[in-house]
Amino acid sequence: MQTALAAAPVPGSGSVRGWLADTLPKAVLAPTLLVSLIFVYGFIAWTVYLSLTPSRLLPNYEFVGLAQYIALFDNERWWVALKNLAIFGFLFVFLGLAIGLTLAILLDQRIRIEGFLRSLYLYPMALSFIVTGAAWKWILNPSLGLEHLMRSWGFESFSFDWLVNPDRAIYTVVIAGVWQSAGFVMALFLAGLRGIDDSIIKAAQVDGASLFTIYRRIIIPSMRPVFFSALIILSHIAVKSFDLVMALTAGGPGFASDLPATFMYSFAFTRNQLGLGAASAVMMLFILAAVLVPFIWAEGRQRRHDR
Amino acid sequence: MKRLLFAAALGASLLGSTLPAYPAEEVEVLHWWTSGGEARSVAELKKMLEAKGYKWKDFAVAGGGGENAMTVLKSRVVSGNPPTAAQIKGPTIQEWGAEGVLANLDDTAKAGTWDGLLPPVVANVMKYQGHYVAAPVNVHRVNWMWVNPEVFKKAGAKVPTTWEEFATACDKIQKAGMIAVAHGGQPWQDSTVFESVALGVGGADFYKKAFVQLDQGALGGATMQKAFSVLRNIQKCTDKGAPGRDWNLATAMVIQGKAGMQFMGDWAKGEFTAAGKTPGKDFLCVPAPGTKGAYTFNIDSFVMFEQKSAGAKAGQKALAEAIMSPEFQEIFNLNKGSIPARAGVSMAKFDQCAKDSTAEFQGSSKSGALVPSWAHGMAIPASTQGALFDVVTQFFNSDMSPKDAAQKLAQAGKTK
Numbered sequence: 001m002q003t004a005l006a007a008a009p010v011p012g013s014g015s016v017r018g019w020l021a022d023t024l025p026k027a028v029l030a031p032t033l034l035v036s037l038i039f040v041y042g043f044i045a046w047t048v049y050l051s052l053t054p055s056r057l058l059p060n061y062e063f064v065g066l067a068q069y070i071a072l073f074d075n076e077r078w079w080v081a082l083k084n085l086a087i088f089g090f091l092f093v094f095l096g097l098a099i100g101l102t103l104a105i106l107l108d109q110r111i112r113i114e115g116f117l118r119s120l121y122l123y124p125m126a127l128s129f130i131v132t133g134a135a136w137k138w139i140l141n142p143s144l145g146l147e148h149l150m151r152s153w154g155f156e157s158f159s160f161d162w163l164v165n166p167d168r169a170i171y172t173v174v175i176a177g178v179w180q181s182a183g184f185v186m187a188l189f190l191a192g193l194r195g196i197d198d199s200i201i202k203a204a205q206v207d208g209a210s211l212f213t214i215y216r217r218i219i220i221p222s223m224r225p226v227f228f229s230a231l232i233i234l235s236h237i238a239v240k241s242f243d244l245v246m247a248l249t250a251g252g253p254g255f256a257s258d259l260p261a262t263f264m265y266s267f268a269f270t271r272n273q274l275g276l277g278a279a280s281a282v283m284m285l286f287i288l289a290a291v292l293v294p295f296i297w298a299e300g301r302q303r304r305h306d307r
Numbered sequence: 308m309k310r311l312l313f314a315a316a317l318g319a320s321l322l323g324s325t326l327p328a329y330p331a332e333e334v335e336v337l338h339w340w341t342s343g344g345e346a347r348s349v350a351e352l353k354k355m356l357e358a359k360g361y362k363w364k365d366f367a368v369a370g371g372g373g374e375n376a377m378t379v380l381k382s383r384v385v386s387g388n389p390p391t392a393a394q395i396k397g398p399t400i401q402e403w404g405a406e407g408v409l410a411n412l413d414d415t416a417k418a419g420t421w422d423g424l425l426p427p428v429v430a431n432v433m434k435y436q437g438h439y440v441a442a443p444v445n446v447h448r449v450n451w452m453w454v455n456p457e458v459f460k461k462a463g464a465k466v467p468t469t470w471e472e473f474a475t476a477c478d479k480i481q482k483a484g485m486i487a488v489a490h491g492g493q494p495w496q497d498s499t500v501f502e503s504v505a506l507g508v509g510g511a512d513f514y515k516k517a518f519v520q521l522d523q524g525a526l527g528g529a530t531m532q533k534a535f536s537v538l539r540n541i542q543k544c545t546d547k548g549a550p551g552r553d554w555n556l557a558t559a560m561v562i563q564g565k566a567g568m569q570f571m572g573d574w575a576k577g578e579f580t581a582a583g584k585t586p587g588k589d590f591l592c593v594p595a596p597g598t599k600g601a602y603t604f605n606i607d608s609f610v611m612f613e614q615k616s617a618g619a620k621a622g623q624k625a626l627a628e629a630i631m632s633p634e635f636q637e638i639f640n641l642n643k644g645s646i647p648a649r650a651g652v653s654m655a656k657f658d659q660c661a662k663d664s665t666a667e668f669q670g671s672s673k674s675g676a677l678v679p680s681w682a683h684g685m686a687i688p689a690s691t692q693g694a695l696f697d698v699v700t701q702f703f704n705s706d707m708s709p710k711d712a713a714q715k716l717a718q719a720g721k722t723k
Contacts, residue, residue: 056690057402058381077697143548164492164550166704253492253550254704255697269695270374272402 007177044285051278059274068279078280081263084170085287088259089238091174092181096234097227099178100185105184105215118190121183129180133247136176138165155206166256169249173241173257176248181237185230193219228299232292237263239288260284332618334626335364336470336609337393339376348642354577355629356426359716361622366390384408389612391623396608397432397685403610404435410611410620412439415627424631424649426672429606432685440610442630443648445640447605448664449572449680450503450598453558453579454591458485458567467596470507470537477544480567488541489557489566492550494700496557498682500541500570501699505534507597511676514601520680522690527717535702535709541570542703550704561590570595572605572683576644576660592660602671605683606648 054064072078084200103121124132139145140163150158162168196219203216242261246253251258251266258266260280268277334356340349353363367374373394380393384647389408403409416422416439422430425443433441454466458478462483467473477487490496506514509530517525525531546566549557558578560566569575577591587594594601609630614620629635636647641656646664654662679685684692698719702712 029332057399058385058406137551141548143546161547165545249552250493252494252704254494254497254700256704266693269378270689272399272689273693 021246047278048220049280050275051282053275055274055278057272057274064275069283071276072279072283075276077258078260078263080255081258081260081280084257085239085259087170088173088177088241089235089291091171092177092238092241093231095174095178096181096185097230099182100230101220102187102188103182104189104193109191118145118187121186123183124180125184127180129177129241129244130247132180133244136172136179137248140172140175163249164253166253169253170256173245173248173259177237177244178242180244181234185234188226188230189223192223198220223225225299228295231295235291236288239284239291260287324508331366332361332622334392334619334622335366335390336626337366337376337380337390337607339368339373339394340397341367341369341444345643351638351642352626352629352635355632355635356622356626358444359625359629361625365639373416379712384612389614391614392609392611392626394607395610397679397683398688399607399684400432400441401435404440408612409440409560410437410613410623412442412611412624412627415439415624419628419631421631421649424651426668426677428672428677429586429604429648429681432606433608434678441608442604442611442627443608444630444636445607445643445647446664446668447572447607447683448573448599448646449499449603449605449683450506450595451571451573451660452503452577452593452595453561453569453571453575454593455561455564455567456589456591457564458561460701464567466591466593468593468599470504470540470596473596474540476567477540481544485564486546486560486566487544487568489560489569490541490545490549491552491554491557492700492703493553494696495682496554496571497703498696499572499657499680499699501534501538501703502603502680502682503570503595503598504537504541505531506601506603506678507595508534508537510602511671511678514678518695519679519686521687521720523717523720526720527713531707531713531716535712538699538703539709553676561676572680573644573660573664576658580644580658586658586660592663600667600671600674601665601676601678603678604668604679605680605685607645688723691720691722694722 049061051068052065053060054061054067101287107118107121111117132271140160141166142148142159142161147160150160150254162172200218201214204218209217240261241259243263244261245257245259245262249257251262263285264277264284265281317483334350336349338349340346349365349367353365356363368379375395380390380395383389384406395403400409421433421439425433429443429446430439433439433443454468458480459466462476462480462485464476464479465472467476477662480487490500502514502518505517509517509525513525513530517531526553554575555578556572556573557566557569559582561569562579562582562584573592576586576592579586584590609626611623611627614623631649633649633652635646636649636652637656640647644661646654646657646661646668654665657665666676681687681692681695686692687695696717698712698715701707701715702709707715
């Protein structure tokens with residue numbers, strides 16, 4: 001970057017302009033860098049430190065080692081939250097990718113009113129998760145929504161009570177989450193599909209490949225970077241998911257649909273167990289790192305390979 | 308500012324009171340009473356302080372049953388700039404006391420003979436290490452059962468006074484095609500019902516042993532198992548839409564005659580009166596089965612934070628005096644649906660439910676059956692309360708056996 005700037009011939013080549021061109025980007029970027037150093041990395045460090053203290057109502061800086069982590073993994077509710085995250089994370093990412101890709105491929109068939117359909121699928125993304133959660137809460141509520149509607153239409157035996165069923169509640173979060181995110185993933189894939197060189201596909205057609213084979217062997221593999229971006233975006237939404245659960249089930253019935261983020265909020269802010277809450281926040285960071293770092297590393301290696 | 312000074316001067320001249328050394332000293336009060344009757348109650352306090360020549364700075368943080376307000380309060384205290392007073396109650400007062408940020412109100416309390424006006428159980432909640440740090444504003448009774456007599460009449464059922472009678476009444480109402488118990492399946496509501504059940508099944512001494520002293524034997528014992536099996540019966544009397552429902556929507560079901568009864572504290576009364584219903588006629592307030600003569604209390608209070616300047620301290624004192632004055636306690640509680648925390652307030656303007664509540668409050672205070680509501684943060688620290696909530700709500704939403712539930716409850720009681 002720097003060498004490129006220095007090598008670029010500066011018209012009029014005043015040393016002041018050269019200095020300015022060199023310094024200005026740094027000066028403009030500095031505040032952002034400083035702010036993110038303090039407010040992102042600084043607070044991560046603070047949280048890690050708090051998780052090693054016996055903090056309750058207010059921060060307390062006595063050191064107790066890993067006691068909070070031991071208490072955390074002794075807590076049944078934390079295990080429920082972890083299990084729910086596994087179910088929700090896997091289904092949300094997998095279904096989001098699958099439905100998004102399917103929609104994108106279908107829309108890519110040069111159909112009529114594509115623009116209209118595209119924005120139709122994309123609209124849920126314009127809503128906040130709170131709105132999505134509240135709307136689905138009403139739709140899925142057995143005495144207000146879908147079940148009530150079907151029964152009043154005469155389907156007396158129709159039953160859909162996942163929202164109030166402790167064993168199924170987490171799946172309603174998946175439904176609402178996928179509904180919101182699939183359109184966005186579709187847009188990503190559609191952009192990827194449009195970016196594929198037509199001549200490769202034409203060549204494959206000349207060779208007599210079927211449409212299915214073209215998609216399976218050429219198009220989908222060539223969208224690897226899109227998969228990667230979608231995966232990163234979806235999995236971080238999954239791990240930090242909070243507002244959707246709060247609006248849809250509030251972690252209920254009981255704490256059956258608790259996720260690590262709702263667990264953290266409840267312990268740190270309503271139960272005066274700041275240390276335990278901090279420990280769960282650090283665990284969330286580790287989970288995210290465990291999912292993303294291998295991908296980022298693999299992707300980086302692949303790029304170097306390609307070069 | 309000019310207008311304000313003018314108003315202050317006018318107020319002072321009209322009332323003939325002398326202004327304190329710092330005119331229009333600010334009194335900043337953090338609270339989360341922002342809805343209807345509650346907001347009107349706070350407005351009364353504001354009026355009284357402004358009449359004394361102080362400037363009221365409202366610091367209302369709505370939402371989340373005070374969770375949001377607590378988060379804001381923590382950041383204010385940590386930054387060394389606490390408000391004059393904040394709405395904090397129960398053992399949380401002790402936790403704040405331990406942080407060393409509360410003001411000592413002993414002088415005000417002595418001058419106002421608070422010790423003589425408050426029952427000892429209530430006074431103890433307001434003290435940290437023997438010193439007054441908070442002033443109580445009201446007393447809510449939690450172990451109420453709200454009844455729609457019309458529903459009971461249609462079903463041919465009798466309003467239950469024991470848990471055996473409750474089972475029969477539930478059966479009859481369900482057979483008549485109505486919902487027996489209006490319930491909102493949120494952790495705090497599950498536990499609100501459960502603490503009434505435990506009090507009814509085991510009595511006040513058992514209740515205190517289990518939920519105040521956190522005695523392992525009482526928490527995991529046979530009486531607790533019986534309480535859990537009664538809770539299971541109640542759960543079967545609720546409808547399918549209960550999980551996640553807000554308490555006031557459950558109350559509305561009783562008001563509209565869709566459901567027969569609800570177990571809820573006396574803040575539910577506000578919903579009935581707002582719908583134009585009369586106590587004793589359109590709805591009944593009776594103690595939860597088996598809890599007649601016993602009283603689970605939930606007391607709201609204002610905790611005073613240590614102030615730096617003398618003017619702020621004077622304002623704080625005036626605030627504490629105003630809160631404890633009979634005038635404020637009367638008008639506040641008429642609006643809020645609760646009863647005055649202090650003795651010596653005329654009950655003439657209150658309705659029958661409030662009069663019953665007062666009689667039981669005084670009676671149970673003498674008999675020792677006046678117990679703190681643990682589901683409303685009056686008995687045990689927030690962390691232990693949360694752990695007990697988890698067990699009760701898990702039991703309510705699964706097919707766990709009463710025996711396992713009692714065992715888990717004992718385990719949860721160890722949470723520090």
